[in-house]
Amino acid sequence: MNLTAMRIHSSETVVDAVVIGTGAGGAPIIAALAARGLSVVALEAGPNFEPNGYTTDETEAVEINWMSERLSGGEDPTAFGQNNSGRGVGGSTLHWGAFAPRPTRADIRLRSDSGVGEDWPVDFDELTSYLQKVERVIGVSGPADYPWDPSRRYAYPATARNASSDMMVRGCEAIGIRATDAPAAVLTRDHDQDRYGLRQACISCGACHQGCRTASKASMDTTYLPAAVSSGAEIRAEAMVHGFERDAVGRITAVVYRQNGRDHRQRCANVFLCAGGVESARLLLHTGVGNSSGQVGRNFMVHGATQVWGRFDTEMRGYRGYPSSIISEDMVRPAGVDFAGGYLMQSLGVMPLTFATSLVRGAGLWGRELLEAIDDYPFMAGVGINAECLPADGNRLELTGELDEHGIPKARISFSAGANETAIDEHAIATMTAIVEAAGARSTRVLARTAHTVGTCRMGTDPDRSVVDPDGRSHDVPNLFVSDNSVFPSSLIANPAITIMAMGLRTADRFLAA
Amino acid sequence: MFLRATGATDRAIDGLVDELSAGFGILSIDVPGVVGADGSAPAAVDEAADHVLRGISEQALSRWLICARSGYGEIVSAVVTRVLDGTASVFGLAGAVELASPSPVRETAGLPERHETAVPRASFEAPGAPANLVPRGGVAALAALIAAFAEGAAFAGPEVPADFARVIASPRTSSRTRGILARRLLADDASYRPTCLTPDQLVTLRAVADRVVPQEGRAIDLAARLDAQLARGEGDGWRSAELPTDPEAYSLALTALGGLQDQTPADQDARLQAVAASEYSPPGAELTAAQLGTWFEDACADLTRLWLAHPASLARVGFDGFATGGDAPRKLGFRVLSAGERESWEPRFDLLDTPGGRA
Numbered sequence: 001m002n003l004t005a006m007r008i009h010s011s012e013t014v015v016d017a018v019v020i021g022t023g024a025g026g027a028p029i030i031a032a033l034a035a036r037g038l039s040v041v042a043l044e045a046g047p048n049f050e051p052n053g054y055t056t057d058e059t060e061a062v063e064i065n066w067m068s069e070r071l072s073g074g075e076d077p078t079a080f081g082q083n084n085s086g087r088g089v090g091g092s093t094l095h096w097g098a099f100a101p102r103p104t105r106a107d108i109r110l111r112s113d114s115g116v117g118e119d120w121p122v123d124f125d126e127l128t129s130y131l132q133k134v135e136r137v138i139g140v141s142g143p144a145d146y147p148w149d150p151s152r153r154y155a156y157p158a159t160a161r162n163a164s165s166d167m168m169v170r171g172c173e174a175i176g177i178r179a180t181d182a183p184a185a186v187l188t189r190d191h192d193q194d195r196y197g198l199r200q201a202c203i204s205c206g207a208c209h210q211g212c213r214t215a216s217k218a219s220m221d222t223t224y225l226p227a228a229v230s231s232g233a234e235i236r237a238e239a240m241v242h243g244f245e246r247d248a249v250g251r252i253t254a255v256v257y258r259q260n261g262r263d264h265r266q267r268c269a270n271v272f273l274c275a276g277g278v279e280s281a282r283l284l285l286h287t288g289v290g291n292s293s294g295q296v297g298r299n300f301m302v303h304g305a306t307q308v309w310g311r312f313d314t315e316m317r318g319y320r321g322y323p324s325s326i327i328s329e330d331m332v333r334p335a336g337v338d339f340a341g342g343y344l345m346q347s348l349g350v351m352p353l354t355f356a357t358s359l360v361r362g363a364g365l366w367g368r369e370l371l372e373a374i375d376d377y378p379f380m381a382g383v384g385i386n387a388e389c390l391p392a393d394g395n396r397l398e399l400t401g402e403l404d405e406h407g408i409p410k411a412r413i414s415f416s417a418g419a420n421e422t423a424i425d426e427h428a429i430a431t432m433t434a435i436v437e438a439a440g441a442r443s444t445r446v447l448a449r450t451a452h453t454v455g456t457c458r459m460g461t462d463p464d465r466s467v468v469d470p471d472g473r474s475h476d477v478p479n480l481f482v483s484d485n486s487v488f489p490s491s492l493i494a495n496p497a498i499t500i501m502a503m504g505l506r507t508a509d510r511f512l513a514a
Numbered sequence: 515m516f517l518r519a520t521g522a523t524d525r526a527i528d529g530l531v532d533e534l535s536a537g538f539g540i541l542s543i544d545v546p547g548v549v550g551a552d553g554s555a556p557a558a559v560d561e562a563a564d565h566v567l568r569g570i571s572e573q574a575l576s577r578w579l580i581c582a583r584s585g586y587g588e589i590v591s592a593v594v595t596r597v598l599d600g601t602a603s604v605f606g607l608a609g610a611v612e613l614a615s616p617s618p619v620r621e622t623a624g625l626p627e628r629h630e631t632a633v634p635r636a637s638f639e640a641p642g643a644p645a646n647l648v649p650r651g652g653v654a655a656l657a658a659l660i661a662a663f664a665e666g667a668a669f670a671g672p673e674v675p676a677d678f679a680r681v682i683a684s685p686r687t688s689s690r691t692r693g694i695l696a697r698r699l700l701a702d703d704a705s706y707r708p709t710c711l712t713p714d715q716l717v718t719l720r721a722v723a724d725r726v727v728p729q730e731g732r733a734i735d736l737a738a739r740l741d742a743q744l745a746r747g748e749g750d751g752w753r754s755a756e757l758p759t760d761p762e763a764y765s766l767a768l769t770a771l772g773g774l775q776d777q778t779p780a781d782q783d784a785r786l787q788a789v790a791a792s793e794y795s796p797p798g799a800e801l802t803a804a805q806l807g808t809w810f811e812d813a814c815a816d817l818t819r820l821w822l823a824h825p826a827s828l829a830r831v832g833f834d835g836f837a838t839g840g841d842a843p844r845k846l847g848f849r850v851l852s853a854g855e856r857e858s859w860e861p862r863f864d865l866l867d868t869p870g871g872r873a
Contacts, residue, residue, distance in 0.1 A: 205847035359818075
């Protein structure tokens with residue numbers, strides 16, 4: 001993004017806020033605080049990009065992913081790299097899929113309803129009002145009538161349906177499941193974005209995960225951050241935070257970061273840690289800040305993201321078009337089941353290397369069998385889920401003795417699916433297989449996957465069981481706030497990005513009101 | 515593709531073209547006013563390169579060598595640079611042949627410095643242009659050397675179908691993406707020396723690669739590309755907590771699999787099946803059977819991604835999603851998204867009738 005006319009702050013000035021991370025968590029906060037006239041410096045580990053410079057090439061497009069190595073353990077190690085966190089001004093919104101479902105009322109009261117998991121210490125209507133604000137700023141397309149929420153309105157017409165979409169709609173209709181155009185933070189008309197400029201209508205190139213070259217897909221560098229910079233916020237790219245300076249009572253007085261091989265410190269009155277489910281917890285564990293409860297890094301959750309693909313007689317070539325243009329919320333709370341929570345379903349388009357990697361890692365293929373499955377790529381169309389995950393004792397993030405390129409200990413993230421996750425997965429595989437078969441697939445293939453990194457700095461009322469309070473403020477350090485997917489008390493079954501943005505706005509408001 | 519000077523007589527090259535035209539399509543491009551063997555004045559290198567690239571573009575070549583006397587070195591260098599950075603609207607550069615003047619005056623203005631991705635290149639001594647009498651046998655021998663270089667080195671990798679090459683060269687593909695594909699197209703060096711693995715480990719990895727991603731005909735040296743990737747420290751952002759670092763895991767696993775290359779394909783498959791099932795633990799191995807199984811999944815993913823990223827592999831699965839950009843402010847995406855339909859700009863391709871398709 002254009003940072004040339006940005007206001008520059010002295011590192012010796014005590015700025016009102018340092019925000020660590022410029023993704024879905026940090027960007028709305030930077031914009032909200034700067035709009036109120038506060039002095040804000042944002043520190044982003046990754047570089048600054050221009051949308052026109054992205055490439056559809058999957059190998060080279062990893063420049064927008066967090067590729068610094070993480071160690072993955074447990075019975076079901078979760079994949080990072082291209083599968084998860086982003087890196088760059090805009091964070092994970094540079095590579096996100098822009099699938100923008102809202103959480104439901106049931107989502108944030110999982111414990112009250114089911115006796116397991118956690119409730120959110122957040123009022124649902126308040127959260128919804130923030131989601132609506134987010135949707136207005138970033139631009140969300142969707143259907144005229146949303147079957148699971150008749151009051152829902154979207155500003156832009158739905159994205160174009162591709163072959164996978166038609167397949168999923170056909171299959172769902174055949175077996176009596178409701179499906180419709182998905183909410184997507186993708187503009188379907190040209191729009192002059194305030195303080196950014198022209199964001200073009202989606203051209204159906206299918207390369208959302210490699211970075212949107214037309215700025216049709218909402219990312220923070222084309223929405224909240226230009227507004228923030230125009231209000232006087234400063235964004236420092238390639239600035240990797242690795243330390244805090246604190247006063248005698250434990251308040252943070254400066255943030256220490258490495259840029260161009262040198263350490264810098266920025267003095268500040270408040271810190272907003274918005275580095276994502278892995279990096280926020282890693283930084284707190286590395287600095288020993290905010291962890292009197294011992295809860296930092298615990299309650300790590302991932303969404304079940306299993307896919308069922310069908311092999312069709314006709315060319316589907318689902319890499320064309322917005323990849324996930326159909327949604328079904330019919331399994332948010334399925335009837336007659338013995339598990340807590342549920343799952344969302346979406347149609348799937350996929351780029352070739354991503355698909356092939358799933359065949360290797362998700363189906364264990366190699367050799368002739370692998371090549372034959374890859375040769376089927378143009379004939380494949382699929383359905384995928386985003387499923388509830390419960391916190392479990394062994395699922396956590398810890399530091400290893402191995403150091404990264406900045407001298408910070410690498411994270412080890414352990415994850416093993418529990419009985420609830422397995423039960424949801426089995427139900428979803430049966431449902432998705434029925435959809436794909438009803439749509440006319442001659443054969444089906446299940447690819448196991450997980451996605452997203454949630455819950456390592458839990459929000460809660462009890463300082464012994466959580467890291468931040470319901471306002472997002474550290475229980476231990478009064479001028480430290482955390483706002484990203486790490487604070488989610490439960491995983492939600494809605495894909496997390498717009499909820500992260502909404503919680504960012506809420507955290508900013510709570511801070512400003514204090 | 516030959517560069518030659520406009521208006522100059524070059525009997526040696528005439529003879530060479532005659533000899534080569536039996537096995538190769540020949541495009542001769544006259545470059546006005548270059549410094550030829552006849553000593554004519556140099557033109558601006560960039561203009562000459564533009565001229566050459568236009569000639570290649572008009573012919574829509576899909577796989578080609580650039581051959582020129584050493585005096586054209588700067589022009590060749592400019593052409594190669596623009597092909598590899600994608601700014602030229604052409605695709606398919608496979609190598610460069612320098613026709614050096616006979617001693618004692620050896621030309622030094624030469625072929626491009628090795629790019630990060632090396633362009634296969636060769637330099638052969640050629641008879642001087644002014645020679646009125648070029649020995650026929652000498653030209654035939656030179657043609658044979660060039661043909662051997664093409665077959666043995668420059669054209670050693672898989673070829674991209676002409677229609678895909680046309681779309682990659684077209685304005686629908688961004689210059690950055692075109693450059694990426696152009697560099698990846700270049701054939702691997704048969705004498706590649708590993709920098710992360712030992713030579714023995716590389717040989718074992720080649721055997722693993724042949725079973726994980728069996729290639730027919732002209733092949734990509736996936737093992738060499740993987741070694742180079744490991745040497746650059748490029749991982750996929752994570753690794754199993756049960757494994758040591760990627761270079762160490764590869765080194766230990768390939769040592770444990772030493773001798774695989776000497777087995778029959780059936781025995782290799784059996785052994786790799788045991789590895790994949792975490793049931794292989796040879797005596798003295800420093801990785802457990804479980805670790806070997808985990809490493810094998812990583813190796814399969816790495817090898818598969820390297821193979822599929824090659825433009826010929828993308829063409830094989832009918833993927834043309836790289837051609838949805840262009841460099842203009844308005845990008846060109848897909849307009850037709852439905853099953854069984856293609857757009858007029860898309861490459862013509864026949865998909866393989868796979869066993870899945872026949873099931």
